[in-house]
Structure formats: C-alpha cells, structure tokens
Amino acid sequence: MEVLSNVALGFGVVLTATNLLYCFIGCMVGTLIGVLPGIGPVATIAMLLPLTFKLPPESALIMLAGIYYGAQYGGSTTSILVNLPGEASSVVTALDGYKMAQNGQAGLALSVSALGSFFAGTVGTILIVLFAPALTEMAQKFGPAEYCALMSLGLVAAVVLASGSVIKAIAMVFLGLLIGLVGTDVNTGAQRFTFNIPELSDGIDFAPIAMGLFGIAEIIGNLEQRATGHSVTAAKISNLWPTWADFKTFWKPVLRGTALGSILGVLPGGGPTLGAFSAYTLEKKLSKTPERFGKGAIEGVAAPEAANNAAAQTSFIPMLTLGIPSNAVMALMVGAMIIQGIQPGPEVMTKKPDLFWGMIASMWVGNLMLVIINLPLIGMWVKLLTVPYRYLFPAILVFCCIGAYSLQNSDFHVQQVAVFGVLGYIFLKLGCEGAPFLLGLVLGPQMEEYFRRAMLLSRGDATVFFTRPLSASLFAVTALLLILMALPNLRKKREEAFQEEG
Amino acid sequence: MNRLNSKDLWAGLMFVAFGVGALWYGTTLSLGTAVRMGPGYVPRMLSFIMIGLGLIIAFRALVAGGEPIAKGQWKPITFVTIGVVVFAFLFERAGMVPATIALVFLSAFGGGEFKLGETIVSSLVLCVICVIIFKLGLSMNISVIRGVW
Numbered sequence: 001m002e003v004l005s006n007v008a009l010g011f012g013v014v015l016t017a018t019n020l021l022y023c024f025i026g027c028m029v030g031t032l033i034g035v036l037p038g039i040g041p042v043a044t045i046a047m048l049l050p051l052t053f054k055l056p057p058e059s060a061l062i063m064l065a066g067i068y069y070g071a072q073y074g075g076s077t078t079s080i081l082v083n084l085p086g087e088a089s090s091v092v093t094a095l096d097g098y099k100m101a102q103n104g105q106a107g108l109a110l111s112v113s114a115l116g117s118f119f120a121g122t123v124g125t126i127l128i129v130l131f132a133p134a135l136t137e138m139a140q141k142f143g144p145a146e147y148c149a150l151m152s153l154g155l156v157a158a159v160v161l162a163s164g165s166v167i168k169a170i171a172m173v174f175l176g177l178l179i180g181l182v183g184t185d186v187n188t189g190a191q192r193f194t195f196n197i198p199e200l201s202d203g204i205d206f207a208p209i210a211m212g213l214f215g216i217a218e219i220i221g222n223l224e225q226r227a228t229g230h231s232v233t234a235a236k237i238s239n240l241w242p243t244w245a246d247f248k249t250f251w252k253p254v255l256r257g258t259a260l261g262s263i264l265g266v267l268p269g270g271g272p273t274l275g276a277f278s279a280y281t282l283e284k285k286l287s288k289t290p291e292r293f294g295k296g297a298i299e300g301v302a303a304p305e306a307a308n309n310a311a312a313q314t315s316f317i318p319m320l321t322l323g324i325p326s327n328a329v330m331a332l333m334v335g336a337m338i339i340q341g342i343q344p345g346p347e348v349m350t351k352k353p354d355l356f357w358g359m360i361a362s363m364w365v366g367n368l369m370l371v372i373i374n375l376p377l378i379g380m381w382v383k384l385l386t387v388p389y390r391y392l393f394p395a396i397l398v399f400c401c402i403g404a405y406s407l408q409n410s411d412f413h414v415q416q417v418a419v420f421g422v423l424g425y426i427f428l429k430l431g432c433e434g435a436p437f438l439l440g441l442v443l444g445p446q447m448e449e450y451f452r453r454a455m456l457l458s459r460g461d462a463t464v465f466f467t468r469p470l471s472a473s474l475f476a477v478t479a480l481l482l483i484l485m486a487l488p489n490l491r492k493k494r495e496e497a498f499q500e501e502g
Numbered sequence: 503m504n505r506l507n508s509k510d511l512w513a514g515l516m517f518v519a520f521g522v523g524a525l526w527y528g529t530t531l532s533l534g535t536a537v538r539m540g541p542g543y544v545p546r547m548l549s550f551i552m553i554g555l556g557l558i559i560a561f562r563a564l565v566a567g568g569e570p571i572a573k574g575q576w577k578p579i580t581f582v583t584i585g586v587v588v589f590a591f592l593f594e595r596a597g598m599v600p601a602t603i604a605l606v607f608l609s610a611f612g613g614g615e616f617k618l619g620e621t622i623v624s625s626l627v628l629c630v631i632c633v634i635i636f637k638l639g640l641s642m643n644i645s646v647i648r649g650v651w
Contacts, residue, residue: 051640168510171517171555178524178548185541192541193527216582223578223613390613391624394606397582398628401589401605402598402636409643414590418583425579429571430513448544460537 006357007129013358014365019059024373026063027366030070031374034087035078035381039396041071041087042438043215045332046207047399049339050406057340058355062362064336068329069312069363072272073117073370074381076305080109081382089272089308092280096293096300103296108242110378112250112298113305114371115242120258120306121367124313127262128320128360132349135321139346144454145464149474151447154324155439156478157267164433166485172432173440179204180444187452199412206335206441208413211400212420213427213434214328219393220425246298253283253303261307265314271327275311276304313363320356321346324443328435331442508568514560521553581612597648598636599629 013019033044045064052060075087080097093113100109142150159169182193183203194200242250260282261275283303284293293300316333318324323344325331337344342352349356374381404413427434458464466472505511524545534540585608592601606625610616636642645651 054640165510165559167555167559168513171513171552171559174548174552174555175517175520178520178545178552181545181548187539188532188541190531190541192531192545193524195527216586220578220582220612223582224575390610390615390620393613394609394624395628395631397585397609398589398602398605398632401586401593401601402632405590405593405644406636406642411590411593414586414593418586418590421586422579422583425574426516429509429574430516431509431569432513432516451544452539455536455539460535462536 002133003129006133006353007361009353010357010359010361011365013058013354014062014362019062019358019362020365022055022059022063023066023362023366024369026066027070027073027370027373030067030072031074031077031370031377031381032384033067034071034074034076034090035384036392037078037084039218039392040214041068042210042328042332043218043396043400044071045329045336046210047215047403049207049332049336050403052336053339053406057337057342057352058358060340061333061336061355061359062366064333065316065359065363066366068333069121069309069366070370072308072312073114073374076113076117076308077110077374077378077381078385080113080301081106081378082385084385087272089276089312090304091273092276092304093301095280096295096297099294099296100298100301105296105298108246108298109301110375111242112246112302114375116250116254116257116302116306117309118367118371119254120261120310121313122364123258124262124265124310125360125364125367127314128317128363132317132321132356132360135317136346136349139322142346142470143468144450144457145468145471146474147450148447148454149465149471149478150322151324151443151450153474153478153481154318154326155436155443156481158326158439159436160481160485164431168432169436172427172434172436176437176440176442177444177447178440179209180441181448183445186445186449197412199408199410203445204441205407205413205416206332206438207407208404208416209420209441210328210332210438211404212417212422213424213438215396215400216417216421217424217428217434219396220421221428222389223393250298250302253279253299254306256282256286257303257306258310260303261310262314264307265311265326266317267326271315271329272308272311275307279303279307309367316360316363319344320348320359323348323446325439328438331438334442505564505567507570508563509571510563510568511560512571514556514558514563517552517556517559519556521549521551521556524549524552577614578612582609585609585612593644595648597645597650598632599647602629602632 014023029044033039033041045067052063071087072089075085075090076093079085079090079094080101083094083098085091085094097109155173159166159173182200184201185192191201257279260279264275264278265271280300280303283299284290287293287299315326315330318326319330319333323334325334334344342348400417401414404417405411407413424434454464465475528542528545528549531542531545532540533542533546585605588608589601589605592604603625606628607621610621633646636644637646
C-alpha cells in the first residue's frame with residue numbers, strides 16, 4: 001500500500017521532538033490569535049515568516065500550518081463563552097454557541113465544537129492523503145497554457161466566492177498582479193518599476209505587504225472605532241462530556257458540516273469562513289425545528305465548527321498539489337515555501353516527499369493536540385480577552401516591525417510595512433478587499449512566466465489557450481463563472497446569501 | 503446615495519491612477535512582440551485592463567451613486583504610520599529598545615486614550631519581551647541599545 005507507506009513517512013517526520021515542538025508552538029500561537037479579536041492568521045503568519053528562515057522547511061511549514069487551523073479552534077472557544085468571535089470563520093458559532101452557554105450548556109457546546117472539529121480535521125487530512133497524489137499526477141501533464149488557465153480560474157473563482165463587489169475584487173486582483181511584477185524581469189534582466197531602489201530589484205516582498213494590509217490597516221480601523229477592552233463575563237463550564245442523547249442530535253450535522261466544508265475548502269476563495277456559513281444555513285434549512293436556531297441549537301454549533309475545520313484542512317489541497325493558493329493564508333504558505341527554496345507545485349510531492357507527507361501528518365497530530373490541550377486551558381484564553389486593546393495593538397505593531405526588519409535585516413522592509421499600511425487603510429475606506437490583491441500578488445510573477453512561455457511555444461498565437469482541450473475547458477469555466485456573476489438574478493441571490501452571513 | 507463621495511467612484515479612480523502610473527513609469531520598458539515578449543508587454547496589458555476596469559467602476563458609481571465613504575479620523579492613521587516610520591529609522595541607528603519605546607508611545611497617542619504611566623509600563627514590558635524573544639531566544643543579530651548591548 002503506497003498510501004500507508006506515505007502516511008508512515010509523514011508520521012516519521014512529525015514524531016520527532018523538534019517537529020512536535022514546532023507543531024505545538026504553531027497550534028498555541030494559532031489558538032492565541034484565534035481568541036484575540038483584531039489579529040488574524042494572515043497577519044500573524046506574515047509576522048512570523050521571517051522567524052522561520054533558520055528552521056528546516058518541514059518545521060517551518062508545520063508551525064505555520066498549525067497557526068492556521070489552531071486559529072479555528074481558538075475562535076470558537078471565545079465565540080461560545082463570551083460571544084466574541086476572534087475569527088470571521090467562527091462568527092456563526094457565536095449565534096447558537098453563546099446561547100447554549102447562557103442556557104448552562106457551555107461545556108457541551110465546547111466539547112461538541114472540539115470533537116466536531118477534530119473529526120472534521122481527521123476527515124480533511126484523509127482526503128488530502130487520498131486525493132493529493134491523483135491531482136499531482138494530473139498536474140504533471142499541464143503545460144504553460146494550462147497553468148495559465150488554471151491560475152485565471154483560481155483567481156476568478158476566489159473573487160466570485162468572496163463577498164463584496166465582484167468587479168472591484170477583479171480590479172484588485174489585477175492590481176496585485178501588476179505590483180507582483182515589480183523587480184527584475186526574469187527573461188531579460190530589465191528593471192521594472194523599481195524606481196532605482198536596489199531593494200526592489202529582487203522583487204517585492206509580500207510579507208511586509210501582508211503585514212501592512214492585514215495587520216497595520218486593521219489596527220488603524222479598530223482604533224477609529226475606538227475598540228476598547230471588553231468587559232467579559234464568561235459562562236460557567238459544567239459537565240463537559242456529551243451524553244448519548246446529545247450525541248444522537250449532533251452526529252449528523254457534524255457529518256454534513258464536514259462534507260460541505262471539505263468541498264468548499266478545496267474551491268478557490270472558499271476556506272473556513274464560507275464553509276461555516278454555508279453549513280449553518282444548510283442545517284437551518286434541513287431542520288424540522290428551524291425556530292430553535294439562534295436560541296441555542298446544538299446543530300448550529302456542531303455543523304459550522306466541523307465545516308470550518310474541514311475547510312481549513314482541504315484548502316491545503318490546491319496549494320500542495322498545484323502550487324495555487326485558494327485564499328490569503330495559502331498565498332502566504334506558498335511564499336513560505338519559496339523563501340525556503342521550494343517551488344510549490346506538483347514536484348513538491350515527488351522531490352520533497354518528507355516535507356509533503358510530514359506536513360499532512362502534522363495536521364492530524366496538531367488537531368489532536370488542540371483537542372487535548374485546549375479544553376484544560378479554556379479559562380486562560382478567556383482571561384486573555386480581558387486585556388484591553390490599548391495594550392494589545394502596540395505589541396502587534398512592534399512584532400510586525402521587528403518581523404519585517406528581520407526578513408533581510410533591512411529597515412527598508414519596515415518602511416514598506418508603513419506604505420502598505422496606508423494603502424491598506426485606503427482600501428478599507430474604499431471597500432476594496434485585500435485578499436484578492438494578495439492572491440494576485442503571489443501568483444503574478446508565475447502567471448506572467450507561464451503566459452510568456454505559452455506564447456513563445458505557440459509562436460505568438462494567442463489561440464493556444466483555446467485550442468488545447470484542457471486549457472480551453474478551464475477558460476470556459478472561468479468565463480462561465482464571470483457570465484453567471486453578471487446575470488442580474490444570480491447577482492441578487494449572491495448578495496442575499498452574503499447578507500445572511502453578515 | 504451620494505454621487506461624488508461614493509466608495510466606488512474613488513475606488514475606480516484609484517485603479518485608473520494605478521494603471522496610468524504604471525503606463526507612465528513603464529514607457530521605457532520595451533514591448534517586444536507577442537512571440538518574444540519584452541519586459542513591458544505584460545505590465546502594459548495589465549495597465550490597460552486596470553484603467554478599463556477602473557473607468558467602469560467609477561462610471562457606474564457616477565450614474566447610480568453608491569455607498570458613501572465613512573468619515574475617518576486623522577489621528578490613528580497619522581500616528582501609527584509615523585510610529586512605524588520612526589521605528590524603521592531608529593532600529594539600526596539607535597537599537598531595538600529605543601525604537602520599540604518610540605513606536606509604543608507614538609501609536610498610543612494615536613489610540614485616543616493616552617495615559618502616560620500606563621504607556622511607560624507597557625513599553626518597558628514589551629521591550630523586555632522583545633529582548634527575551636529576539637535577542638536571547640532567537641539570538642538575532644540586532645543591537646538592543648546601540649553601542650551598549
């Protein structure tokens with residue numbers, strides 16, 4: 001069994017003292033920022049990226065992945081206990097989770113959320129193990145035209161599935177692509193948009209950009225709303241373990257949430273938030289007693305919690321197999337791999353099997369750790385919430401700045417954080433989303449490379465994108481998505497769907 | 503409904519500005535041919551698309567109006583940005599501790615509820631944490647206070 005030997009290889013990598021430690025650190029940091037509102041996984045991973053330079057690639061990626069799924073756990077804990085979702089993906093959990101806590105069922109809500117998440121995480125990991133090799137094999141048949149088509153599809157789908165104005169998001173993707181081209185042109189050596197700044201000739205670093213857009217701009221936005229400390233009164237936690245009767249009410253929602261989350265996670269632009277919202281809506285529609293939702297329905301906690309964790313796992317699939325990130329966190333993971341000298345794509349699995357399988361195995365180990373360590377630590381996380389924001393944001397600022405400096409030991413990158421903080425603030429004010437921008441930025445250089453190579457191979461004939469069957473069908477799907485979005489009926493439906501979420 | 507102050511109008515104009523800027527700075531880059539593209543080919547293509555999209559967004563907002571831009575405050579953006587810039591200036595020249603203290607003080611000013619005692623304490627605590635993590639823990643090659651440590 002090849003699958004088993006792969007998994008065994010993966011566990012061999014994770015179950016070393018160092019990698020277990022980094023997995024643990026990642027999970028703890030992830031839970032921490034999941035608990036704290038005002039800082040998300042994107043800014044955190046960008047901030048910690050420079051610190052992973054000296055680590056071996058496996059340890060670095062294992063830790064960064066832990067931050068991502070750890071944040072899902074942390075976010076749900078505070079949603080349930082104090083009605084403060086630390087992450088967007090746990091906003092729906094707060095609807096019924098907090099009500100359950102008020103009804104004296106805090107322990108049950110927490111354990112359902114933890115067990116559901118763990119189950120979904122396990123399924124997500126298994127799905128990666130099963131499907132990644134097949135996808136990788138398919139990807140190896142791709143030529144430059146197909147890659148170009150696949151990236152367009154990924155970018156467009158990411159835009160369609162995200163909330164907000166589609167045309168603005170597309171413009172943001174193009175802006176990202178454009179800024180991604182800053183630096184030395186690979187083919188000719190010409191300096192592009194470098195303004196004679198030597199630091200820019202190696203290309204623009206996306207970590208300071210992510211810190212600026214998702215860290216600094218966010219802080220400024222929060223300060224404007226005078227986000228102060230919350231007076232938190234946490235619900236008492238009693239009888240943690242669900243009874244058999246409880247179990248019967250939530251196992252189906254967990255299964256459905258896992259399935260839905262797994263599918264939505266793979267789709268570009270999907271990921272945990274979309275998974276959680278859709279799972280909640282689905283449960284409400286299927287329920288015989290939809291009026292219980294919002295008043296402490298156990299299904300309303302179980303399904304979205306399972307879905308967000310499943311989606312967090314499966315969103316690794318396109319990144320690991322095709323090198324194409326489906327959301328902003330995955331874009332940073334791609335960046336982390338490039339920093340370590342690994343070109344993400346189908347070759348990772350064959351050339352770096354220990355990294356590939358080690359990372360996948362670490363996700364299951366990390367999920368297990370999160371269940372075991374988090375339940376006893378809940379009290380501590382809740383206490384952390386009482387720390388006022390005015391202590392918190394200077395710390396985030398300082399960590400961002402030191403992180404940016406240590407990228408290349410140059411204060412140029414810190415200035416870059418400042419510039420993109422201002423730009424991010426402008427984006428925020430104008431209702432332009434940062435995530436499509438970051439995706440475009442990371443994919444820009446690769447996409448240009450593939451585009452130019454495809455055109456060179458076809459001797460300048462642009463129809464190559466439409467005559468090769470695979471590339472043509474990918475572009476057809478992309479076009480279909482765009483046309484669907486332009487239809488007024490569907491546009492209205494989509495707006496309604498996102499309205500419900502908000 | 504607001505036609506001249508809508509988010510979309512200004513967002514559209516911003517995209518146009520980026521596109522025009524890229525075209526203008528990119529004039530020196532050679533275009534090449536479709537077979538052998540020069541360094542300027544893709545940037546110019548992207549610039550034109552951005553200008554087009556920006557015009558559509560702005561035009562739609564002008565005709566139909568849109569959500570107005572929420573009023574901002576000048577203090578947070580100004581002080582946080584100055585804080586980061588000052589940090590960048592001081593970090594190598596004066597060391598991590600002065601840079602951190604400057605950033606904490608400046609950003610606390612921007613936060614609105616500035617209390618001197620509290621800010622002193624929190625900046626010192628943060629300095630200690632940073633020294634422990636970055637200097638002692640990760641043994642990064644940075645000076646804590648230039649010329650001293």
